[in-house]
């Protein structure tokens with residue numbers, strides 16, 4: 262929490278990117294802080310980080326490190342599309358709602374087409390309807406199916422669901438992109454090998470999140486189909502996403518993967534969210550909005566309770582997903598924090 266002169270602010274559940282840098286990432290950055298090292302990714306730290314990712318995914322993937330998720334998604338999508346193509350995604354997808362048009366911008370006009378579906382996951386019948394709705398030259402041709410894992414509302418796609426989505430995409434000559442800002446949370450939630458919910462399930466390119474997992478900065482763009490990575494380095498450079506001191510972006514990946522912190526952090530965050538869900542579901546008037554499968558809990562509460570919480574200094578978003586209050590847990594959240602929030606909700610309910 263933050264102290265101000267006026268009152269106490271409780272911002273620790275606002276987002277998983279409000280958390281700091283976890284020790285494993287911090288120490289790895291420090292370890293890389295020795296001497297002079299070649300720039301722009303031509304260094305041993307970056308090479309080792311790529312090697313680790315290939316081990317984790319059990320395949321010879323092509324890896325690039327960029328500064329953030331918006332860049333990762335936008336540049337990955339741009340590399341899969343031409344300007345007259347379209348990308349099909351869920352209506353709540355980050356690429357649609359939270360990237361300020363960057364996917365369209367970097368692809369020079371590729372249009373995002375969104376579909377509905379319960380729990381932040383698209384309905385495949387509807388995806389197929391959108392793909393087949395038009396086949397004439399006047400409509401932007403569907404080229405990519407983009408899914409978010411874990412989704413924006415904290416649910417996860419099962420390996421079977423991803424496989425079914427990929428098969429549908431393949432049938433229409435489309436590629437599959439995965440926004441994995443919270444991929445680690447999905448891996449531990451499903452208890453599967455990373456490959457099972459990525460390339461083995463048909464994903465062509467994965468944007469793998471680092472920041473929300475405990476790193477300072479940086480996401481990895483992982484191409485399972487190496488051909489799609491052709492000239493991606495130029496795209497990164499042109500977009501201002503090629504770090505000159507790359508070792509400080511790549512080294513934390515070594516720390517996170519080697520120590521297992523990337524999964525440990527995700528497991529911890531998911532566990533905190535599970536505890537929060539359990540605590541909140543016992544409070545009258547509070548409704549859990551989505552199945553809690555990753556590190557967030559979305560709740561619907563009476564407006565008076567929301568107002569009481571806010572005036573008590575609790576900060577949370579309520580515009581993400583389809584409304585309701587979103588509480589995010591991170592590697593840094595503690596059981597005590599969770600209980601304190603649950604208590605605050607309880608007393609806000611009683612007071613209003």
Ligand SMILES: *Cc1c(COP(=O)(O)O)cnc(C)c1O
Pocket residue numbers: 329330331332355356409412413440442443472473
């Ligand atoms: C946070 C997030 C991103 C990345 O956002 P940046 O702020 O650009 O790093 C991408 N997708 C999802 C679903 C996210 O929650």
